[in-house]
Amino acid sequence: MKRSDWPTRIALGIAALLVAGACTQQAAAPSPSGSTPRPTGALVTAQPSSAGGLTSDGKILVRWFVGLGTGGNPEQLGAESAAVAKCNAADGPCTKANIKLALEVYQNDVAYDTLATQIATRNAPDIIGPIGVRALNGFGDQLLDLSKYVQAKTLDTAGIEKNLVDTYIVNGKQIGIPYAVYPSYMYYNKALFKEAGLKEPPHKVGDKYTMPNGSQVDWNWDTVAQVAKILTVDSKGNDATKAGFDAKNITQFGFDFQWTDPRGWATVIGGSGSAVAADGKTAQWPDNWKKAMQWYYDRLWKDHTAPTQDYITALAGGNTFQSGKVAMDFVHTWYTCCVYPGDNTSPVKDWDIAVAPISLDGKITAKLHADTMGILSSTLHADAAVLAMNFVMTQPEIVVTYGAMPAKAADRKAFFSALDKKFEKLNPTKIDWQVASSMLSYTESVNHEANLPNFLKSDAAIKQLQSDMLTNATLNIDTRVGDLVKSLQGTFGGN
Amino acid sequence: MMLTLARRESLWGLAFISPWILGALVFTLLPMGASFVISLTNFDPRYPDAVQSVGLANYQRLLTDPLVLQSLGVTVKFAALMLPLTLGVSLGLAMLVNNRRLLGRNVFRTLFYMPTQIPLVATTLIWQGVLNLHTGWLNSVLGLFGVGGPDWLNSTVWVYPGLSLISLWGTGTMMLIALAGLQSVPTELYEAARIDGAGKWAQFRNVTLPMVSPVLFYNLIIALIGTFQYFTQAYVLTNGRGDPDNATLFFNLNLYREGWRYYDMGYAATLAWLLFVIVLALTVVLFRTRSRWVYEGAAR
Numbered sequence: 001m002k003r004s005d006w007p008t009r010i011a012l013g014i015a016a017l018l019v020a021g022a023c024t025q026q027a028a029a030p031s032p033s034g035s036t037p038r039p040t041g042a043l044v045t046a047q048p049s050s051a052g053g054l055t056s057d058g059k060i061l062v063r064w065f066v067g068l069g070t071g072g073n074p075e076q077l078g079a080e081s082a083a084v085a086k087c088n089a090a091d092g093p094c095t096k097a098n099i100k101l102a103l104e105v106y107q108n109d110v111a112y113d114t115l116a117t118q119i120a121t122r123n124a125p126d127i128i129g130p131i132g133v134r135a136l137n138g139f140g141d142q143l144l145d146l147s148k149y150v151q152a153k154t155l156d157t158a159g160i161e162k163n164l165v166d167t168y169i170v171n172g173k174q175i176g177i178p179y180a181v182y183p184s185y186m187y188y189n190k191a192l193f194k195e196a197g198l199k200e201p202p203h204k205v206g207d208k209y210t211m212p213n214g215s216q217v218d219w220n221w222d223t224v225a226q227v228a229k230i231l232t233v234d235s236k237g238n239d240a241t242k243a244g245f246d247a248k249n250i251t252q253f254g255f256d257f258q259w260t261d262p263r264g265w266a267t268v269i270g271g272s273g274s275a276v277a278a279d280g281k282t283a284q285w286p287d288n289w290k291k292a293m294q295w296y297y298d299r300l301w302k303d304h305t306a307p308t309q310d311y312i313t314a315l316a317g318g319n320t321f322q323s324g325k326v327a328m329d330f331v332h333t334w335y336t337c338c339v340y341p342g343d344n345t346s347p348v349k350d351w352d353i354a355v356a357p358i359s360l361d362g363k364i365t366a367k368l369h370a371d372t373m374g375i376l377s378s379t380l381h382a383d384a385a386v387l388a389m390n391f392v393m394t395q396p397e398i399v400v401t402y403g404a405m406p407a408k409a410a411d412r413k414a415f416f417s418a419l420d421k422k423f424e425k426l427n428p429t430k431i432d433w434q435v436a437s438s439m440l441s442y443t444e445s446v447n448h449e450a451n452l453p454n455f456l457k458s459d460a461a462i463k464q465l466q467s468d469m470l471t472n473a474t475l476n477i478d479t480r481v482g483d484l485v486k487s488l489q490g491t492f493g494g495n
Numbered sequence: 496m497m498l499t500l501a502r503r504e505s506l507w508g509l510a511f512i513s514p515w516i517l518g519a520l521v522f523t524l525l526p527m528g529a530s531f532v533i534s535l536t537n538f539d540p541r542y543p544d545a546v547q548s549v550g551l552a553n554y555q556r557l558l559t560d561p562l563v564l565q566s567l568g569v570t571v572k573f574a575a576l577m578l579p580l581t582l583g584v585s586l587g588l589a590m591l592v593n594n595r596r597l598l599g600r601n602v603f604r605t606l607f608y609m610p611t612q613i614p615l616v617a618t619t620l621i622w623q624g625v626l627n628l629h630t631g632w633l634n635s636v637l638g639l640f641g642v643g644g645p646d647w648l649n650s651t652v653w654v655y656p657g658l659s660l661i662s663l664w665g666t667g668t669m670m671l672i673a674l675a676g677l678q679s680v681p682t683e684l685y686e687a688a689r690i691d692g693a694g695k696w697a698q699f700r701n702v703t704l705p706m707v708s709p710v711l712f713y714n715l716i717i718a719l720i721g722t723f724q725y726f727t728q729a730y731v732l733t734n735g736r737g738d739p740d741n742a743t744l745f746f747n748l749n750l751y752r753e754g755w756r757y758y759d760m761g762y763a764a765t766l767a768w769l770l771f772v773i774v775l776a777l778t779v780v781l782f783r784t785r786s787r788w789v790y791e792g793a794a795r
Binding site: 120467 | 540541543588591592594596597598599603606607623624627628629630646648649733736738739740752755756757758
């Protein structure tokens with residue numbers, strides 16, 4: 001080019017930058033369950049009804065709103081639609097009762113706003129669910145008292161532990177019945193353990209872990225920290241125990257806490273606790289939780305064995321275990337939705353599950369998620385809604401697609417068989433599902449997502465701690481937790 | 496009675512713009528009125544029956560809410576960086592693609608405009624990858640020169656340049672407007688300037704800038720309003736939290752949080768009115784000072 005061609009050179013340079021920017025790979029955000037950020041949008045929107053909640057052909061319209069817990073993932077839509085079609089079929093229970101069941105599915109991050117808007121415009125659905133503990137904190141007081149249906153056995157609670165049924169008695173109202181439980185445990189990538197020459201973590205509570213030197217040690221969080229160092233590798237192949245380990249170029253991490261928040265971290269690492277004192281109005285962060293925060297922060301920024309925010313974003317858009325670059329990940333049963341979404345899509349070829357490590361308080365604590373379905377008290381057709389809800393809750397394909405371990409113990413065998421079938425072509429290992437069942441005996445005494453005064457703001461303040469821990473390498477955890485408690489006390493007071 | 500021609504034309508004109516008038520009434524003025532009424536209540540969409548009037552309590556709260564000042568500070572800081580940058584870059588790009596010596600001018604005009612066609616959420620997600628501390632290509636390129644790239648999105652200092660880069664990627668529309676302005680500058684003015692001995696810089700300063708100043712003024716107003724309404728990028732990058740350490744808690748994001756995270760619609764409506772008043776005041780100031788720095792022809 002000639003000297004006078006400088007405009008073309010500059011333009012080409014800028015164009016190259018534009019093209020390079022456009023060509024950058026950015027993994028799509030995954031679609032897990034619960035309170036996880038996901039792609040925005042409605043998968044199936046509301047159907048119009050005439051006055052009185054009737055369809056144009058005179059049937060009772062029952063609207064089922066999905067998205068407040070699991071169920072809002074595109075891959076779950078097929079099973080939900082199939083269940084609705086089955087109910088609406090000529091010989092289906094809905095048709096026999098002159099009901100038309102209509103499905104509305106929203107992805108989790110828009111579901112709350114959508115439901116609030118529908119309630120505000122007096123266009124609320126009839127059935128909402130599955131809803132987790134968090135969603136109950138937002139909408140629980142809008143739900144219909146189902147006591148009379150439970151007493152009349154229209155809603156079947158046989159075979160469900162009474163304490164689980166009673167969990168959903170709020171202010172004297174039975175606002176739901178247990179539908180699914182999601183115990184948590186350690187997912188681990190067998191291939192990465194094998195590659196590092198490490199023994200796999202224990203599948204039975206009380207079993208020891210065998211370290212590389214042959215010593216038998218307790219399976220606790222200190223052991224996890226040590227093993228995670230060996231499993232964390234930089235771009236030159238050095239693991240985190242080596243002197244030359246480069247923390248700025250890590251290609252594989254020892255472990256992660258995928259899709260949870262500080263109360264989740266604290267409960268599993270530190271043991272049961274609560275951010276509100278027994279008086280229901282004093283903010284606190286118990287000592288075992290403070291220690292847990294420090295422990296995790298050290299893994300993030302001192303050992304570099306757990307991914308910080310920049311790395312989390314780069315690892316499969318946040319679905320870190322599925323990236324194949326995380327050796328251990330502490331998640332719930334619902335993660336079976338997303339650990340292997342389909343053929344030839346995931347680098348995780350060979351995985352299994354292990355029991356929760358012993359918490360810092362000396363006990364095992366495996367945090368629990370639980371889902372229910374409920375009926376909004378604004379419904380015009382409560383009986384019809386109960387009938388339709390009962391049908392949906394008992395459909396096996398729905399249970400499997402939600403990764404929803406049935407609240408009824410008798411139904412669990414079929415559930416695990418269905419999961420085995422789902423994974424048989426994808427994972428050479430038969431997953432040891434007894435681990436999941438066994439963790440139900442070690443759930444926290446206060447749910448890690450339990451209600452707090454002024455919940456939405458209090459929860460946001462706790463999420464801010466999470467964000468700070470994942471992005472700021474220079475935090476003083478004691479000070480930061482102290483600030484959180486002050487902030488919570490303010491929000492508890494209504495500020 | 497016969498209508499005069501002028502009256503008939505006025506009526507026809509009103510008839511033709513009546514769809515717009517109707518739209519403005521129904522979709523702008525009515526919601527604004529509703530928003531003002533809501534700002535005087537404690538409206539929570541989950542409890543439509545529990546709505547109560549709170550008088551001016553929400554407006555009083557504005558004065559004591561530290562996040563109002565914080566979010567205004569973030570917005571003003573970003574505006575101070577972004578406004579000159581976007582105006583300068585869009586004008587620079589316009590001059591580049593207006594240059595006669597540029598080969599394939601139309602290709603480059605199209606190429607520079609194209610990013611504006613990509614949905615903002617997609618653009619932001621792409622840039623989230625570009626600006627990643629560990630895996631982003633920007634830091635990889637800096638690394639080739641031995642420069643350790645900053646943590647663009649998680650540093651309270653670097654997040655503003657990071658967001659500016661994202662915004663600059665979408666300056667295509669402003670570039671086109673500036674290009675239209677440049678193309679309307681009469682060539683005789685440049686010829687006269689050259690005869691008078693003006694060099695390139697003098698021509699730019701004394702001919703180009705004054706002649707395109709009305710276009711720059713328009714771009715400034717649009718960019719100012721856009722900056723005060725800045726939301727999508729901050730929301731997508733931080734899931735609405737305003738990370739790091741509230742450094743991206745823009746005014747609009749704070750408004751969104753109050754309204755749609757905490758369902759405090761009354762207070763959110765109050766924040767919206769504060770935003771309206773601020774933007775209106777700034778726009779009025781710009782219009783009032785326009786005559787000092789915008790060239791509007793010899794007729795003035």
